[in-house]
Amino acid sequence: MEPAAGLGVSFAAAEKRYGAVRALRPTTLEFHRGEFTALLGPNGSGKSTLLRLAAQLLRPTSGTIQFHGPAGEVSAAEARRRLGVIAHATLLYDELTAEENLQLFARLYGLADTQAAISTRLAAAGLAGRESSLVRTFSRGMRQRLTVARALLHSPGLLLLDEPSTGLDAAACDWLAEELSRIHRAGCTIVMSTHQGGPALSLATRTVWLDAGRVVRDSAAVAQTILSVPPSSGPPPPSSGAVM
Amino acid sequence: MAVETQTVLEQVVAPAAPPPVSLWDGAWAVLAKEVRTEFRSHELLTTTAVFALMVVVMFSFSFDAAREAVRNFAPGLLWIAILFSGTLMLEPAFLREQANETLAALRLAPIPPYSILLGKTLASFFFLAITEALLLPVFVVLYNVPVAGVLPQLTLVLALGTLGIVVPGTLFSAVTAHARMRELLLPLLLLPVLTPVLIAGAESTAALLADPPEWPGLWLKVLAGADVIYLTTSYFLFESLLEE
Numbered sequence: 001m002e003p004a005a006g007l008g009v010s011f012a013a014a015e016k017r018y019g020a021v022r023a024l025r026p027t028t029l030e031f032h033r034g035e036f037t038a039l040l041g042p043n044g045s046g047k048s049t050l051l052r053l054a055a056q057l058l059r060p061t062s063g064t065i066q067f068h069g070p071a072g073e074v075s076a077a078e079a080r081r082r083l084g085v086i087a088h089a090t091l092l093y094d095e096l097t098a099e100e101n102l103q104l105f106a107r108l109y110g111l112a113d114t115q116a117a118i119s120t121r122l123a124a125a126g127l128a129g130r131e132s133s134l135v136r137t138f139s140r141g142m143r144q145r146l147t148v149a150r151a152l153l154h155s156p157g158l159l160l161l162d163e164p165s166t167g168l169d170a171a172a173c174d175w176l177a178e179e180l181s182r183i184h185r186a187g188c189t190i191v192m193s194t195h196q197g198g199p200a201l202s203l204a205t206r207t208v209w210l211d212a213g214r215v216v217r218d219s220a221a222v223a224q225t226i227l228s229v230p231p232s233s234g235p236p237p238p239s240s241g242a243v244m
Numbered sequence: 245m246a247v248e249t250q251t252v253l254e255q256v257v258a259p260a261a262p263p264p265v266s267l268w269d270g271a272w273a274v275l276a277k278e279v280r281t282e283f284r285s286h287e288l289l290t291t292t293a294v295f296a297l298m299v300v301v302m303f304s305f306s307f308d309a310a311r312e313a314v315r316n317f318a319p320g321l322l323w324i325a326i327l328f329s330g331t332l333m334l335e336p337a338f339l340r341e342q343a344n345e346t347l348a349a350l351r352l353a354p355i356p357p358y359s360i361l362l363g364k365t366l367a368s369f370f371f372l373a374i375t376e377a378l379l380l381p382v383f384v385v386l387y388n389v390p391v392a393g394v395l396p397q398l399t400l401v402l403a404l405g406t407l408g409i410v411v412p413g414t415l416f417s418a419v420t421a422h423a424r425m426r427e428l429l430l431p432l433l434l435l436p437v438l439t440p441v442l443i444a445g446a447e448s449t450a451a452l453l454a455d456p457p458e459w460p461g462l463w464l465k466v467l468a469g470a471d472v473i474y475l476t477t478s479y480f481l482f483e484s485l486l487e488e
Contacts, residue, residue: 055352056352057348057351057352058487059487077264077354080352080353080354081264081354083352085348085349085352087345087348088345089344089345089348090344091344091345091346091348091349091352092344092346092349093277093281093344093346094343094344095281095284095285096277096280096281100280104273104276104277105349105353107265107269107272107273107276108265108270108273108350108353108354108355109265109353109354110263110264110265110269110354150349
């Protein structure tokens, strides 16, 4: 397979306001292809807004957002076909079965040979044997597993996760971290917001801190600054994968 | 083991995005989901059909069906029952997508945004048509109006009128889904817009139920014209209304 299937996204002075409230101040930031970025910050810091802008669920009030594939810039419409989103909510229909949910999204994403892909994803999510169960009968952990299966069904190049560990027990958090590690190794770009710790956070290759709608620290920028200074004049650089 | 891991990775991130999904394919997927969900819960159909039948039955207690004058007001009563039950049915059209933020899931899918409205409109048309099919025999018996000779023409009038109700109704359902007091807001917005449909529907039905029946050419044109205007307006407005 082509290793550079990941999709990058860059924000150029992108800002989001709701009336007088500035949910995200003008932000210039690039999430490179294949990168695993953790967005950190307190509640209301702008993490979810940034993710929703990247997911095209919101339009920036000013500034631009562009996507980058292996061959250069990718249109927003093309990028939407390569986007996967795992949000606070499950984005699943409770009155449909697990299989029907995945069938619906397979149709919406225009996937061919869906039955094999659905069976594979359900098995990978540990839901084999529960295909015909209504989602409303699932536990929180099972719903989250199905949410991940739905988000990965169309093999996204950019996966956006908004607090994916919320409400999950330790075993489910471990499973999620394992899944994220797997798709990251396959070249998928991952941007994950969290204000908690957890196993998934340790996978991040970059961390971006937000507060009050602005980026206050970016580990990539810190590393770049340190690398640009002669070794004798500064402290030793931190490891690029360091998180906390 | 290494081969197995590689196979899983190849399934997770594919190099090429699937082809675009057409307007109709997207709409059919949404329609199928709506129908499947409704036939599983029976929430909308049951309440709407019972409400429509109650309106027609309660009005029948107030009038003497044996009188010739019944032909004058019966068409209006029929259309009021359809209009009110349609309003009741349309309110949850988008409200149901709020439970797990499934509207966001639909918006994330690479389908034309109008597919969402079209699929829901077709579903509302289907459900309201079922309600009318249940309502019509009761109406014929209670008001003593023979429709056997004009059934195809009456079906055309009902189809055009139903389309005229569900197109703006589904659009306004999207508008009011996030509003407080939405139960009041939807009828307040919708009923003035539907006045032409109510008048043209009632006049067309009255012409068909007259003795001898008349062809309601002008009123049918009004109904068809209203449908075209509503469809065109909803096509151009819906995407901007989806913005959060």
